[in-house]
Amino acid sequence: MKDNWKEVHPKSIFQAAIACPLSNQEQEILTLLYQPIIGVDAFGLYLTLLSEAEKTGISESLFHAELITIMDKSIKQIQLARKKLEGIGLLSTFVKNDAELGTLFLYRLNHPETAERFFKDEVLSLTLLNSVGQRKLDKLFDRFKPKFINLNGFEEISVGFKDAYLFKEEQIVAQSNQLSQMEQAFEDPRPAQKISAVSEQFDWSYFIQGIEKLGIKLPDNHVGFKEEVFVFHNLFGITELDMIDFCSKSFDYYTGKIDTKEFERAVYRTYDPDKKQKPSQFQKNETVDLSAEDQQTYRYNSLKMNGFSMQDIQMIMDSENNFPLNYLEALKNERGGYTTPQERSLVKYLVSKSGLPNSVINVLINYVYNIQKQPTLKADYVNRIANEWAQSGIFSPEKAIDHVREIAKKGKEQKQTRQRYGQNNRPIRQETLPDWVDNPVEEQKLSKEEQARLDKEIQDFLSKGGDN
Known part of the structure; x- marks a missing residue:
């Protein structure tokens, strides 16, 4: 079914859906953190679909021709924008065949990650870095990072929940069915998949064998590190052997585990190195030894x-x-x-x-x-x-x-x-x-x-x- 996007044409029918409206914070994250990565066309497509679906949760049935008119884009441009949204996890596309209406598309809009999860995700943060540069990334990070208050010298005197509210534990048993229904209502039966930079062209098994031969272990967060390896492979075309070499220069001698920060620095030193300054070129008297x-x-x-x-x-x-x-x-x-x-x-x-x-x-x-x-x-x-x-x-x-x-x-x-x-x-x-x-x-x-x-x-x- 993954080739069904080729069946999209102006008269194809679609619906847009979203589980709940975006918060103000999510709109800000979408604009400042996602837009530089996905581009204006994909950003515009997300907002257009959102405007159709946000009030009722799902839009009425629409023709793709209406998207073409609203966005002033060709069907090919809309498909490219859709792929960018899908690739970064902001959109999930579903399809079914109807005997009378033909192929029907459902575009489910997914909420952007929180700022914390965005910056903790190696794939997202590195992709944003390569889109906006280090200086702009630092500004965005400073804008979204939490502003914790220094509480040194303070003593907390807040009361607990039971000190302020009447709560009967026996109600949990009595109302268990209703509580369970409410809990399940917030669970997405098909949650959006976490984005991944995994590349089939990179031989992960060979890479693991190579570092193990050197007595090097994966870091504790090996899932995040694996994503980072694939990001660098896709970004710079680093081979398995070169990646092993970077690991050999960036592991902790006491634990034998790869130091992810040192690994990042080793890669960037090679692919974004500091330039050696040229000597100042001016005329000197080389014929005699002058003071x-x-x-x-x-x-x-x-x-x-x-x-x-x-x-x-x-x-x-x-x-x-x-x-x-x-x-x-x-x-x-x-x-x-x-x-x-x-x-x-x-x-x-x-x-x-x-x-x-x-x-x-x-x-x-x-x-x-x-x-x-x-x-x-x-x-x-x-x-x-x-x-x-x-x-x-x-x-x-x-x-x-x-x-x-x-x-x-x-x-x-x-x-x-x-x-x-x-x-x-x-x-x-x-x-x-x-x-x-x-x-x-x-x-x-x-x-x-x-x-x-x-x-x-x-x-x-x-x-x-x-x-x-």
Whole structure:
């Protein structure tokens, strides 16, 4: 019966059903946690079916043609959206054949997981990570995680149930039939299946034999770990042998069990590694053995001969003699400002991921802060520039300065060309400028909790020598 979806056509009849309405919390989870994974078409299909079924629990019989009209989508697009809902557990599809009406479809809408179960589910949380990225995932997690109150120093004095309410235990026996009926009414005879990333292409038995030969055991939550292995296999195409190798680097020597957190880190170190910073590329006098001071003098003279101004040379020297966080702090202090936790986290990310030398990162910071007159560094904007510079092979501060000036010159020429010829409707060939040439858009401010978390992350980073 799994091929019955091929029988769907505009005149096919369907009904939508849901056991009970979604709560406000479930609607929020559906929008913020599920929508980035399933996409707007599947999200729209869920809401459309929900609007038909929510009031009475089951909709009247409808033609698929009505879905096509309401959603303005083809039947093929609707089927693809339906599969996405089914795959993530939000929809269960049932079919039966009627002698008069033909094939009938029943779309049962399932409730989204609670926030707790969503983030505890390795498949869902990793899929969301790959849809929105680490930064957005952290924001979503902070939004939904419980805000427990610190009760240190408090003593609970709450009364118990029997202290406040009259309850007769003998009623449990007397009303047992009614109580049993009410209990069974809330039990779904065919509950939604838990989503799974199990792949038939991955030989789980071979993988188990491999780790057992090494004396390694599965972690206590072996079901969750199995799902995680399949997620990484589907995500990165990791083979059984490579997966065994990751396990050999991430087990507890005392228990012999795989450390799941260390296993995750081992995978991400390989498939999302920190980039080794390129050495700053500038001209040195290699013919004679010069002291550090004389080498600086030679560097100064070389820059001067290449046409750099005194102001340029001072900025280049400063960029080469300071670490990025210190450089940013100095720029902020000059204007009486301060470095935000988000900026510290961003600079740390640039150092570990961009591959740009510290000197080039400093010029980038100077460009955004002093030339673009931005009071703070904004992650999306700064990352766009860093990506473009890395791809353009800009690994020295003087190259960065020349590149910025060349971009500015082209932008000015394009503007003048548009002003001169734009009104004559003549075709104008224009070279595309990088998107970071425009001013960055305003980014959403972090909450106090998010700032506190970033503060802790930066403190951990600095305590390990990350500011050097």
